[in-house]
Amino acid sequence: MFEITPYPTFSWSFSRHKSLTSCSRKYGYEYYFAHNGWLSYNVEPFHQHVYRLKKLQSMPILFGQIVHHLIEQTITSYIQTGQVASVAELVNRARGQLNAAFIDSTRHVDLWRQKPNKFYMMQEIYYDGRLNPELVHDYKERLEAVFENFLQSETLQQITADTGSLRIGEPEQFRSMKIVDTQVFVVMDFHYYDDMKDKWIIIDWKTGGESEDDRQQLALYAYYIQQKYDVALEQIDVYNEYLLTGQRKKYSYTTFDIDNILHTFQRSVLEMKKYQADIFTNEPVDFEDFEKTSDAWRCKGCNYKELCSQF
Template sequence: MVLFEITPYPTFSWSLSRHKTLTSCARKYGYEYYFSHNGWLSYNVEPYHQQVYRLKKLQSMPILFGQIVHRYIEQAINDYLQTGKASTLEELMQGARGQLNAAFIDSTRHVEFWRQKPNKYYMMQEIYYYGTLSSELVQDYKERLQLVFDHFLMSETFQQITAQKGALRIGEPEQFRSMKIDGIQVFVVMDFHYYDERADKWIIVDWKTGGESDDDRQQLALYAYYVQQKYRVSLEQIEVYNEYLLTGKRKKYRFTAYDMDNILHTFQRSVLAMKKYQADIFSNEPVDLEDFEQTQEKWHCRGCNFRELCGTR
């Protein structure tokens, strides 16, 4: 039985993050979704693809911090649902701090291990490009750690989970969240959703470890569309929230059929734009790297994992 088939080109799919990558820089889109393909293999692959894949796996402090916080929040919710015991602030901070320290140790002491297996070891983008983390950055994220977990434990969402444990039906794990639109696989990375039997509503919650963004509403509209399609429910039965963990602010969204049409329109326009970079629409073979245009807005390059490949290191 073949568990994993090695293909010359990746399978075409769509996600909001893929769409945002293309709109920020087509060259980055090419590296991220095409030229890193098979770079995880240790043999029968060109060193170039291995290099692109390594750079793809770099994690900046904001991204790494967000991933670790999300992981511990998910674990805290699951632990509570299974045991009825809520995690303490100290437990959450200690676990997340340990993960951040592990990332720092990997990035400074296990560089060769990371080069060999970039999907098994951490490499922080700041350390890769600048050799160190500034003391101001470290201090800033130490302070954020307490804030985000404090606000999570006090959040209206977590309070509802602890108050209504028996009346909630939790949605499926994150790895299963995808749907087909026009025959294309669409990935939806939703933080948390559940069905509240008492209110007869589906609740979608997105935890944010950064500030508010203009993209937040579009992202949540896609989540609402997914829940509407998967559970065959009306939009009136769906409530959507952003929990901004740095400030403790909670924002509620209501969506209409117009919002759903808008997200489908975005998807269709985005897919058309992506198809311009396919040399073969059936195999998803990409056009040449030079045909993936570099952004003219150079501020995008400052935080880009691939900047050494464009000579903007």
């Protein structure tokens, strides 16, 4: 049963770590001050405001979420029916969802303000009042490319050729593990076990470019599989599928890599605990103690820049 608590439960994830390293004020908004902001009563308007801003979706984020969701649906449908959607079908579905987000953002603003978790609000429209035509054109062109590359990807070819020897894990599900006493959340796009090769395969779909964080984030996924199924690292292959270019990148991990991500986790948790006024309830320190970043370029695309200009 869902319970309303005054403070959020402390946990760790790679995305939470990245938020803190980019800007501790953003980290405060995201993981503390948005808490209970979804409630319509017995909550301060400030928390409701922060929560609304947390739900803003920029075009790159929205685009990635829609593509990931349609890929998940396509794989699930293939497993159930043996049929794979065409590029045209996937593009049409994606355009429909993008159009729905645009309509919500322009015609249903009041509904979004009341229920920001039920309606879309695009970040660009919220702050600029419009979508840049060049941005719209760019992402329309990307749609066909990402779905063509997905349907031609080595991952999908393996799934459709070897379903009998593969044990498919549920995609995009929240998974967690305990490291020391901290709950660690892991959200893998897709993974499966290949009986013929005795290998666990982890797939991470990317709709943008390559990032220096990719390898470390995927090391956490490999560690999760290693711990959950008690397998050797040599039995785990990890891939980034870069859908915009059609490139595929393989990662193999050693104990050194795992030690490195665990070291990052430990240092990150220590840093996060500096922002706890009470380690037992996870009550945060004062708002002013969450420092703003000194990197002004980070603020341009931040959901919370409206609030930071006020404080």
